[in-house]
Amino acid sequence: MTALRSLLFIPGNKENMLAKAAGLQPDVFVPDMEDSVNNAEKDNARKTIRSFLPKLAQTGVPIIPRVNSLDSGWLELDLAAVIGPDILGISIGKINGPQDIETVSDLLAESEQAAGLAVGTLQLIPWLESARAIVKCYEICTSSPRIIGVAFGAEDFTHDMSIERLEDDTEVAYARNVLCVAARAAHMTALDTPYFRFKDEAGLRVNSAAAKQVGFKGKFAIHPAQIDAINETFSPSKAEIEHARRVVAAFEAAETAGRGSTSLDGKVIDVPVVNRARAVLELADADV
Numbered sequence: 432m433t434a435l436r437s438l439l440f441i442p443g444n445k446e447n448m449l450a451k452a453a454g455l456q457p458d459v460f461v462p463d464m465e466d467s468v469n470n471a472e473k474d475n476a477r478k479t480i481r482s483f484l485p486k487l488a489q490t491g492v493p494i495i496p497r498v499n500s501l502d503s504g505w506l507e508l509d510l511a512a513v514i515g516p517d518i519l520g521i522s523i524g525k526i527n528g529p530q531d532i533e534t535v536s537d538l539l540a541e542s543e544q545a546a547g548l549a550v551g552t553l554q555l556i557p558w559l560e561s562a563r564a565i566v567k568c569y570e571i572c573t574s575s576p577r578i579i580g581v582a583f584g585a586e587d588f589t590h591d592m593s594i595e596r597l598e599d600d601t602e603v604a605y606a607r608n609v610l611c612v613a614a615r616a617a618h619m620t621a622l623d624t625p626y627f628r629f630k631d632e633a634g635l636r637v638n639s640a641a642a643k644q645v646g647f648k649g650k651f652a653i654h655p656a657q658i659d660a661i662n663e664t665f666s667p668s669k670a671e672i673e674h675a676r677r678v679v680a681a682f683e684a685a686e687t688a689g690r691g692s693t694s695l696d697g698k699v700i701d702v703p704v705v706n707r708a709r710a711v712l713e714l715a716d717a718d719v
Contacts, residue, residue, distance in 0.1 A: 433493050433519065434458040435580050435620045435649040436665040437658045440497070442467040443476030449483040453490055457658045460487050461651065462496045464509050465524055473505055477512035488517040495556060500525035501534060514542040520554030520577065524584065528567045529574035532557060536575050553577065556622065560584030561591040565606045572617035580620035582651065583610050600641065611646030623647040629654035639664035667715045675708035675715075682708075 439457035441448050443464045452460055462480040464473060480496060487494050498509035498521050506523075513521070523535055532555070540550045555577040559568060565588070572581055585603050589596045596602070607623070614621035623642040626635045639650055639661055650661045667675070678695060682705040685693035692701040 433579070435622060437652050437661040438495070438522075438622065438649060439652045439655065439658060440467060440625070443480040443496075444468050444472040446479055446483075449479065449487070451655070453483075453486055455492075455655050455658065456490075457492065457652060457655075458649070458662070459519075460490075460492050460494045461522060462487070462494065462513075464505070464512075465497050465499050465503075473499070474508075477509060481512045484513065484515070484517040493519040495520050495522050495554070497522040497524065499523075501531055506535075507538065510538060510542045511545075514539075514546045514548070514553070516546075516548065518553065520556065520579070522556040522558065522582065524558040525560055525587065526557035526571060527561055527563045529570045532571060532574040532578070536577055539577070551577065554579045556580045556582055558582045558584045558587075559610055560587035562588075565609050568610055568613035569616060572613050572619060578617075578619060580622050580649070581610060581614050582622040583607055583624050583647075585624035600638070607642070607647075608645055615646060620648045621646055623650040625651045625653045626657065627653065629657060632656070632660055635660050636664060667711050671711055672715045675711040678705055678708035679712065 435458055437457040438459040438461050439452065439455065440461045440463050441452050443462045449462065462483070464476045464480065468476045484494065494517060496513045496518060498513070499505040500523060502525070521539070526532060535555065539553055539555070543550050543552055555575060556579060557571060559565060559571065559581055564571065572578060583606065585600070586596065588603060588606055594602050600607070611621045626638045628634055635657055642650060643665055649665050652658055652661055678700055681693050681695045682700050685700070692699060694700060
């Protein structure tokens with residue numbers, strides 16, 4: 432299973448940024464052909480990303496380029512530029528329902544065949560960025576076995592809703608919770624919207640911790656300086672790991688004594704609590 436804590440956007444038309452990325456270690460590289468590239472630079476971004484894919488692939492970091500949306504008129508050109516053995520899959524914005532996923536999956540199948548890949552090889556991370564997408568969230572999540580995660584796009588969502596984007600995220604709280612619950616129900620990873628104040632590490636940590644608390648498992652980064660803070664936030668802390676070990680030990684001791692629950696630090700430890708602790712330890716082992 433590919434770790435999806437930190438996913439680093441790299442503007443596809445910026446050779447210097449793509450070159451620098453090869454020395455970084457996010458969980459995923461996301462060479463971008465969509466929002467970070469203006470219309471006049473789309474073709475340049477395709478050519479530049481294509482030329483850098485082999486070098487990025489040599490790092491061992493999975494690559495999931497972000498392509499332009501279905502209604503952009505550029506999707507087929509984007510796919511032709513990046514589909515091949517160097518990428519894990521694609522990320523695509525402005526998905527509004529399961530029918531969009533079906534269309535994208537069909538286009539991916541055609542591209543896979545043209546590139547000599549087995550159909551179904553490439554994975555998919557759709558962006559849910561509209562009111563309709565949030566309403567259809569679970570249907571989208573379960574619409575294709577290609578989907579490994581779903582991303583929330585707060586900027587486009589607030590635009591669609593005609594509401595102001597706020598620093599405390601209260602205006603997107605409902606949408607974020609819906610996405611996380613739907614992703615969990617579909618057994619996939621919920622990925623949070625980027626934090627655009629890239630020089631504010633303290634703010635990023637607070638924002639990421641709040642995202643983790645509602646069920647997000649990772650976050651997109653727009654600057655290399657954000658990678659460490661995101662990885663640390665979405666990994667169990669030493670304190671969380673130690674507490675989880677104590678919970679499991681206390682519960683197993685209680686089981687040995689024939690009891691179905693116990694207490695630790697004045698709190699009841701029963702099956703749901705110990706299951707949560709074991710999940711923390713599994714995640715910690717996976718991060719090693």
